[in-house]
Ligand code: HXC
């Protein structure tokens with residue numbers, strides 16, 4: 001059964017929400033649900049044609065207004081320009097979702113410094129560029145605002161083979177927790193979501209290319225033995241940008257079916273012991289104490 005929308009229909013009524021990377025994957029899924037809940041959207045990414053098409057399709061499917069604006073999140077001037085356009089069109093931006101990302105798997109020693117920059121700049125610089133542009137505007141205009149950053153669970157565990165992404169996401173997590181405290185006095189909240197595996201074209205193309213897919217099954221790492229559904233993530237995101245979560249600040253919420261803890265717990269591999277072996281194992285462990 002597909003997961004349903006969780007919040008009441010008017011939960012985001014009258015709010016304007018900007019989603020970076022909002023034309024594809026999880027950004028688009030969050031955006032569609034925000035529209036359903038009454039929000040106006042601004043979606044940004046580098047490819048205007050794709051964005052415009054996504055905006056049209058999203059409006060047709062869910063109603064509301066979607067403003068597509070091309071913007072490379074690595075360029076502060078472009079980010080500031082989007083912020084101005086959004087305010088011109090909608091009067092104000094209430095929430096910013098830093099969702100844009102770049103990533104690919106590679107042994108780190110194979111990376112050029114430009115490859116490292118490409119990922120860290122999208123993930124970390126893109127996030128602080130947007131946060132600064134909107135945060136400064138909110139503070140100057142004495143407006144409340146909320147920021148939701150999309151990180152991953154390896155923001156705190158680290159992970160080989162995606163090291164630039166791990167560096168970038170850790171930085172974003174640090175910024176989330178730092179500004180949650182520093183900017184609370186201005187009525188600005190900062191939270192993050194750490195998703196586990198949600199199959200999207202962008203993530204799968206860059207992280208599990210077809211010829212690896214036979215050998216690596218990301219689902220197998222998840223104790224619940226399934227991927228996340230986009231609506232499950234959209235429900236959490238909608239709650240975190242809504243006023244219902246007004247007292248949640250500086251939090252990072254994991255939505256991964258238990259994946260990262262499965263990797264962390266030393267004895268979790270015991271799940272592979274067949275049920276019928278446990279009588280014998282119990283006798284052995286009891287016997288060891290005598
Ligand atoms: C090694 C690579 C490479 C690869 C690019 N480079 N891809 N090096 N392996 N697979 C190198 C290039 O050779 C170049 O270095 C430098 O990186 C910059 O490459 P460009 O193609 O010019 O970069 P750019 O056009 O800015 O594109 C950025 C990108 C690309 C990150 C490389 O993949 C992209 O646009 N990604 C956006 C979508 C995305 O990645 N989505 C996935 C998010 S999923 P040289 O030295 O040759 O100049 C995600 C999930 C996390 O984050 C957790 C999952 C469970």
Ligand code: NAP
Pocket residue numbers: 020021022023024025026027044045046047050071072073074098099100101102122126150151152153194195196197198199200201202203
């Ligand atoms: P995606 O569809 O590839 O999303 C990435 C988006 O970022 C694209 O729309 C892309 O659009 C945009 N983008 C990339 N570089 C940009 C730049 N320089 N400026 C502006 N926009 C840029 O992948 P996704 O899976 O939905 O990922 C969304 C978020 O979830 C990311 O933060 C990712 O790290 C996180 N996440 C995903 C998973 C998962 O399993 N899918 C797991 C954990 C975390 P353009 O290429 O058109 O610019």
